[in-house]
Structure formats: C-alpha cells, structure tokens
Amino acid sequence: MAKVDMKIEGMYQEVLKRNPGETEFHQAVLEVLECLGPVVVKHPEYLERKIIERICEPERQIIFRVPWQDDKGIVQINRGFRVEFNSSLGPYKGGLRFHPSVYLGIIKFLGFEQIFKNSLTGLPIGGGKGGSDFDPKGKSDDEVMRFCQSFMTELYRHLGEHTDVPAGDIGVGGREIGYMFGQYKRITNRYEPGVLTGKGLTWGGSLVRTEATGYGATFFVNEMLKARNDSFEGKKCLVSGSGNVAIYTIEKIHQLGGTCIACSDSNGVIYDEKGLDLDLIKQIKEVERRRIEDYTKKHKHAKYIANGNIWDIPCQVAMPSATQNEINGKDAATLVKNGCIAVGEGANMPTTPEGVKIFLDAKIAYGPGKAANAGGVATSALEMQQNASRDSWSFEYTEKKLEDIMINIHRNCFETAEEYGAPGNYVLGANICGFIKVANAMVAHGLI
Numbered sequence: 001m002a003k004v005d006m007k008i009e010g011m012y013q014e015v016l017k018r019n020p021g022e023t024e025f026h027q028a029v030l031e032v033l034e035c036l037g038p039v040v041v042k043h044p045e046y047l048e049r050k051i052i053e054r055i056c057e058p059e060r061q062i063i064f065r066v067p068w069q070d071d072k073g074i075v076q077i078n079r080g081f082r083v084e085f086n087s088s089l090g091p092y093k094g095g096l097r098f099h100p101s102v103y104l105g106i107i108k109f110l111g112f113e114q115i116f117k118n119s120l121t122g123l124p125i126g127g128g129k130g131g132s133d134f135d136p137k138g139k140s141d142d143e144v145m146r147f148c149q150s151f152m153t154e155l156y157r158h159l160g161e162h163t164d165v166p167a168g169d170i171g172v173g174g175r176e177i178g179y180m181f182g183q184y185k186r187i188t189n190r191y192e193p194g195v196l197t198g199k200g201l202t203w204g205g206s207l208v209r210t211e212a213t214g215y216g217a218t219f220f221v222n223e224m225l226k227a228r229n230d231s232f233e234g235k236k237c238l239v240s241g242s243g244n245v246a247i248y249t250i251e252k253i254h255q256l257g258g259t260c261i262a263c264s265d266s267n268g269v270i271y272d273e274k275g276l277d278l279d280l281i282k283q284i285k286e287v288e289r290r291r292i293e294d295y296t297k298k299h300k301h302a303k304y305i306a307n308g309n310i311w312d313i314p315c316q317v318a319m320p321s322a323t324q325n326e327i328n329g330k331d332a333a334t335l336v337k338n339g340c341i342a343v344g345e346g347a348n349m350p351t352t353p354e355g356v357k358i359f360l361d362a363k364i365a366y367g368p369g370k371a372a373n374a375g376g377v378a379t380s381a382l383e384m385q386q387n388a389s390r391d392s393w394s395f396e397y398t399e400k401k402l403e404d405i406m407i408n409i410h411r412n413c414f415e416t417a418e419e420y421g422a423p424g425n426y427v428l429g430a431n432i433c434g435f436i437k438v439a440n441a442m443v444a445h446g447l448i
C-alpha cells in the first residue's frame with residue numbers, strides 16, 4: 001500500500017474507533033476517503049492541516065428528548081437529533097428524517113454525505129442533518145402536529161437563516177414543515193421564512209421544490225446517457241419507493257420519453273408493464289396516504305408482488321429512490337445481467353459497497369446519490385435566495401435553474417474523474433470535486 005493510502009487508512013481506523021457501532025456512518029466515510037489518495041498527493045497542505053480528520057468530526061451534535069401525547073392522552077418519548085457537520089461553505093443545510101430506524105449513526109452518515117452534495121451544487125450551503133426515531137406511519141394528523149411542535153420547541157434555539165436551515169427527508173414533507181414553521185414563529189415571534197425550506201407556496205415556499213429531487217436525479221441520468229450518445233427515449237425504467245422522490249422521478253422519466261414500469265413501498269412492488277399511472281400513484285400516496293397495493297384495485301392488469309424485490313425486474317435504467325442500502329451486491333449483479341445501462345440514485349447511499357463495485361466494474365453509467373440527488377437541496381438553496389430577496393420565481397425559471405445546476409454537477413464530476421485518471425467513474429469525480437471545495441475553504445478559515 002502506498003504511504004499516503006496507509007495514512008488515510010489510519011484516519012479511517014480512527015473514525016471506526018471514535019464512532020463505534022455507527023455502521024452507515026463508517027460506510028459513507030470509507031466511500032469518500034477511498035477516493036482521496038491522489039488528492040492529498042497534489043495538496044499536501046490538506047494533510048498538514050488535518051483536513052480529513054477534521055471533516056470526519058461534526059462541528060456540533062445535538063441530541064434531545066421529544067415528549068408528546070398521543071390521541072389517547074398517553075405520554076410518548078422520542079429522541080431528536082441535529083448534527084451540524086460542516087459550515088465552511090455556508091449555514092448548515094440538510095433535511096430532517098422521521099423514521100423508526102433513525103439513530104445517531106444514520107444522521108451522521110446523512111450529514112456527512114450532505115457536506116459534499118451541497119458543495120457539488122455550487123451554492124453557499126454547509127452540511128447538516130437531523131431527525132427523530134418517531135414513526136409517522138399510522139399516526140393521526142393531530143399526533144404528527146403535537147410531535148412536530150415538541151421537536152421544534154427544542155430545535156428552534158439552534159436554527160437561523162445564517163446558522164442552520166433544515167428541510168424534509170423521509171417522513172418529513174410539507175405538512176411537517178408547516179407545523180414546525182408555525183411553532184418556530186410562535187416561540188421566536190419572528191416571521192423568518194429563511195429558517196426552513198420545503199415550505200408551502202403561499203408562505204415562503206418555492207415552486208419546483210416538491211419536484212426537485214426527482215426531477216434533478218432524472219436530469220442527471222439524462223446527462224449520463226447523453227455523454228454516451230443515448231437518451232431516455234424508449235427505455236424501461238425501475239424507480240424504487242413511492243414517496244416524494246420516486247413520484248417526481250417517474251414524472252420526469254415519462255416527460256423525457258422513458259417508461260417507468262415499477263415502483264414500491266416497504267410492503268411490496270407494483271409492476272405495470274404498460275407504464276405506471278402516475279396520477280393514481282399521486283392520489284394513493286399524496287392525497288390518501290395509503291399503501292401502493294391499492295394500485296391494483298383500479299388497474300387489474302398490474303401485478304402487486306408482496307415483499308417482492310423490484311431489482312429482479314429487467315430494465316435499462318434503475319433509479320433507487322427509497323432508502324440506504326436497498327441495492328446489495330446480488331441485486332446489482334441481477335440488474336447488470338438483465339441489461340441495465342444506467343443507475344441514478346435518488347435516495348442517499350442506496351447501494352452497498354459490493355453493489356457499487358459491481359456497477360463500476362461493469363462500466364455502466366452509475367450516478368451516486370451525492371451527485372444525482374443534489375437537485376433537492378439545490379432547490380432549497382434557491383428557496384433561500386427567494387426568501388432573502390422577498391421574491392418568488394416562476395416554475396419555468398426555477399426548473400431551468402435546477403436543470404442547469406444538474407448539468408453543471410454532471411460536467412464537474414465527469415471532468416474530475418477524467419482529470420484523476422478514472423474516466424466515467426462518477427463516484428470518484430463526485431467525492432473529489434465535492435471534497436476539494438470544502439477543504440480549500442477550511443484551509444482558508446484557519447484552525448477552527
């Protein structure tokens with residue numbers, strides 16, 4: 001092993017020791033560190049200033065109790081988190097995830113990814129993430145409201161448009177952002193739209209923010225296909241999940257001439273070889289908040305596969321848009337064997353390291369989450385711009401900005417991969433390109 005790689009391996013071992021049991025965080029750190037050998041050879045100052053060691057240690061971690069009462073009057077206790085990871089490029093920015101699987105290791109992996117993703121957008125935002133082990137599934141609207149109010153009663157003191165600006169993630173959408181914004185406003189007596197993004201359109205939200213992550217991921221895949229003289233036209237696509245990211249990924253795939261034949265939720269898979277009826281999916285998921293199985297009530301020809309594995313269905317384009325580690329080595333091998341030529345990650349870290357290796361070895365177009373799904377947070381930054389100037393932009397203008405940002409991210413990752421001798425490797429391109437900008441800012445800001 002080269003001396004520099006041994007040094008980086010030592011840093012990784014230190015991360016393991018300092019953060020025991022946080023396996024998702026370890027995975028996210030390793031993926032970035034593995035790419036940095038040639039970077040520190042070019043930039044010895046990063047080693048001298050211990051930039052890598054500092055980047056792996058969050059600037060601040062907040063853990064708090066969230067007590068609330070359910071509809072029966074019974075007291076419930078959850079745990080809240082906000083990890084303020086890195087503020088060298090701007091205020092901490094990143095979503096809140098409400099899901100029973102949430103613990104510190106998940107929030108740290110997401111916060112760590114967010115640093116480089118936000119850097120790739122080219123916009124002035126640092127990296128952070130938060131959330132709770134609260135499970136919104138099966139909760140009444142009132143219960144969700146009481147939980148959000150209690151959560152914000154603690155979190156508000158850490159936020160501010162120049163300090164830390166949360167948004168949504170799994171389990172947190174427009175409804176939850178509304179309740180949290182209301183509580184923030186009540187406690188602080190300030191109408192400060194710039195403190196949260198993903199707001200409703202009549203009270204400071206931005207057009208296109210709802211669609212942004214899915215649209216952006218699809219624009220990114222479109223760029224990868226264009227780089228290979230190909231397009232979405234006539235392609236059969238799989239999109240896992242059926243939440244916000246999945247829905248608007250499907251919408252944009254259809255607009256660009258592809259056909260999405262399957263999506264999923266945590267219970268099963270819907271397979272519709274004629275192409276998914278997106279209006280029905282929106283009705284089931286966004287309006288009724290029900291399970292995807294209901295799709296077959298209206299479309300008898302479609303198949304519902306309980307506990308099915310969506311990656312077993314042959315496709316040309318796969319866009320994992322559900323959650324971390326949803327594509328393992330075996331799934332990746334199946335996708336490649338079945339003729340998949342492009343993978344674009346709408347979710348954060350949806351592919352295991354074994355799966356990533358299979359995609360890279362097969363030389364298919366593989367767009368990692370921190371590049372491919374950066375359109376969501378980029379549009380959050382556009383929402384912050386509109387809030388700061390008390391302006392609101394049209395749908396067309398905002399969507400064009402989003403598309404330009406995704407085209408830029410693709411170009412930067414593509415060119416960085418070439419520069420470092422790994423053409424077509426968007427993992428390397430994204431990690432190096434995202435890292436260098438943060439590292440240079442940290443060097444400039446001195447030892448803080």
Ligand code: GLU
Pocket residue numbers: 093094095096117165166167168169170197348373374376377378380
């Ligand atoms: N949760 C989203 C992400 O993973 C969006 C964050 C934001 O808009 O701040 O990037």
